[in-house]
Every structure is written in structure tokens, then in C-alpha cells.
Amino acid sequence: MGKSKLAPSAGHSIPRLELCGAVLATEIGEFVSDHLSIPTSSFSQWNYVPTHLNPADAATKGSVSDMRNMLDTWLTGPEQFCSKDLTEIGPEVDYPLVSPDEDKDIRPEVSAFKADLSKNLTPMEDRFAKFSTWDSLLSALSTLRHVSASYRGSNYCTGWHLCQNTKHESELKDTEHFILRCVQRQAFKAELEAIEGKHNLPRNSRIQDLSPYIDDVGLLRVGGRLNNLQGSGLASLNPVIIPNGHVATLLVRFFHNKVFHQGRAITEGAVRSHGFWILGGKRLISTII
Structure with a gap:
């Protein structure tokens, strides 16, 4: 089972797209776990997959031959993970969590306000209404x-x-x-x-x-x-x-x-x-x- 989404050409950074892919993978994992009674995975089972070993890239290929070549990888997953030979993948790197306030990839929320004093002033007679005599x-x-x-x-x-x-x-x-x-x-x-x-x-x-x-x-x-x-x-x-x-x-x-x-x-x-x-x-x- 696989699923892919087409990302827009602008407006998203690479870390944001990777995070969207992780969310999509989590949703698929929960769907499979619920229907096949398979225990859900833990975050320790998550690993980085290089582009040339990533079977998810098959969904973005334009030719049928590329799809056929990656069909086995799509069904079984990368051989390196199955044999636990992670040397080609590269050394394990620890990526510490970054505070959202310090993350440059998070776009700040900017609010713009416009005040038109000439039109929003309270009419003077409305102020006079506060007096009873x-x-x-x-x-x-x-x-x-x-x-x-x-x-x-x-x-x-x-x-x-x-x-x-x-x-x-x-x-x-x-x-x-x-x-x-x-x-x-x-x-x-x-x-x-x-x-x-x-x-x-x-x-x-x-x-x-x-x-x-x-x-x-x-x-x-x-x-x-x-x-x-x-x-x-x-x-x-x-x-x-x-x-x-x-x-x-x-x-x-x-x-x-x-x-x-x-x-x-x-x-x-x-x-x-x-x-x-x-x-x-x-x-x-x-x-x-």
C-alpha cells in the first residue's frame, strides 16, 4: 500500500515537505494497524532514507520502466533496512528538537491592522447620550x-x-x-x-x-x-x-x-x-x- 501527494511548486520548504510526508506515513501506518491488527511502530524504528533508496519516489517517476524497476523495492522496502546494513545509508545522526520560536523554517504569523480614524470615530451625539440632564x-x-x-x-x-x-x-x-x-x-x-x-x-x-x-x-x-x-x-x-x-x-x-x-x-x-x-x-x- 502506498500513497503520495503533489506538493505545490512554491510556498513550502524541504523540512516542511518532509514533515508532511511523515504525517502521511503515520496516517497510513495507523490505517494498516487498525485493519490488520498490527502493533504500531515506535519512533525508534524511523530512519532516514536516501533519495536513491526511497521507494516513495516511484510515485513521482514519469516513465513506466522506472516504476517496474522500483516495484520490488516498493513491495519489500529498501534491502539495507531488511538486512540491517545501514552503512550505505550513512552514520546515525541525532537531530535535536528545535524550539518553534527559533526555527527559521517556521514562517512567523504576521497580522496587519488598518485603522481609518476619519470613519470610525464615535459620533459626538452618542457621547452626549451619557448625560441625563x-x-x-x-x-x-x-x-x-x-x-x-x-x-x-x-x-x-x-x-x-x-x-x-x-x-x-x-x-x-x-x-x-x-x-x-x-x-x-x-x-x-x-x-x-x-x-x-x-x-x-x-x-x-x-x-x-x-x-x-x-x-x-x-x-x-x-x-x-x-x-x-x-x-x-x-x-x-x-x-x-x-x-x-x-x-x-x-x-x-x-x-x-x-x-x-x-x-x-x-x-x-x-x-x-x-x-x-x-x-x-x-x-x-x-x-x-
Whole structure:
């Protein structure tokens, strides 16, 4: 009984092919041992066979004559092993085991990783979802922005610290604008690009009827004929457009507490009077209240 396999022309070293041959021989030995009730051999019976004495090479010969010449050797095995004349085979050589970490024939496993930071960043609004109140979100972001500016040298403070300046009205207002810009950039990306490029809004835009425009601080506000009204401030005249989401929920809860938990109409009026236009605001307020 014999078995052979065709090895690829590249990608394998000679020691690796020899090891594959040993595995194949072991599988055949176990098969014969199981079916003929022959005890399995031990590793001490394994010997190196030179190429010109190896009957397994008959399977790789291309001519029939070579096969006939090696047929007897194929059936009986090399005469040197049968007569135990191992002089032609050569002296016995001890091949100590080599650690896999030091074996040059073992190809190291190389893993390549690619990180695309521009696409895998967590959206800012998802980070805002970790806050349960508008005050806590505003306070935390105000502190982080102040500390970041301190490390950049953009203000008179230095390093990580808790500063009372973060509670100033101007600081909180700038942080509020920063939060709203982040939310709008995520929800109205196409609209902002269209307005900045002086193009028409997409036909499927949710804010097309509001005639939006971008103010001096980069916020989307309600435009249209409201700009012609007199006697009102910018907040109530051109409110900031807020998409329905976690930030909108925080704002509704904040102003609902401000009006001492009164009804939907009063809460909605408080939100509008402070300069916020929440998309789907009536439904959101009804859900929260």
C-alpha cells in the first residue's frame, strides 16, 4: 500500500515537505494497524532514507520502466533496512528538537491592522447620550473645553484643573453653541454643505420649509419672512434648528423643569422663547410629559 501527494511548486520548504510526508506515513501506518491488527511502530524504528533508496519516489517517476524497476523495492522496502546494513545509508545522526520560536523554517504569523480614524470615530451625539440632564452636559463640556484650551495655551490657565471661569455665562454660551453645532453637523450634513456651497437644499430635506441659513457662529437657524419682523431678538425671531434626539430631549426636560412642570403648551412656549426650534417638538414634548 502506498500513497503520495503533489506538493505545490512554491510556498513550502524541504523540512516542511518532509514533515508532511511523515504525517502521511503515520496516517497510513495507523490505517494498516487498525485493519490488520498490527502493533504500531515506535519512533525508534524511523530512519532516514536516501533519495536513491526511497521507494516513495516511484510515485513521482514519469516513465513506466522506472516504476517496474522500483516495484520490488516498493513491495519489500529498501534491502539495507531488511538486512540491517545501514552503512550505505550513512552514520546515525541525532537531530535535536528545535524550539518553534527559533526555527527559521517556521514562517512567523504576521497580522496587519488598518485603522481609518476619519470613519470610525464615535459620533459626538452618542457621547452626549451619557448625560441625563442638560446642566450636566453643559457643565462637563465647558470644563473639558476650558482644560483643552489651557493645554493649547489659548487662555491664561495651564494644565488640568477645575476653574470657576467655566461657569461664566460667556463660557456656557460658547459650549452651548459647540454642542448644537455637533448635533447639527451629524443630522444636517447635506443641508450644511448645500448652504455653504450656495446650492439648493436636497429635495428630501426635513428643514426645507424652514428656509434655513447659517449664522455667524455656524448654527443653522430658521429663516424666511420672519427676518422682516421688528421688535424681537434673534433668539425668538430666528431660533436654532434642533434635530429630534437625545439633546432635544435634554432641552425639553430642562425647560419643563424651568416652568415648574406645567403643560405641553407652556413647555413648548419656553423652548421657543429661548431660541430653539425642535423638529417634531410637539410630539416629543407630549411623549416626555
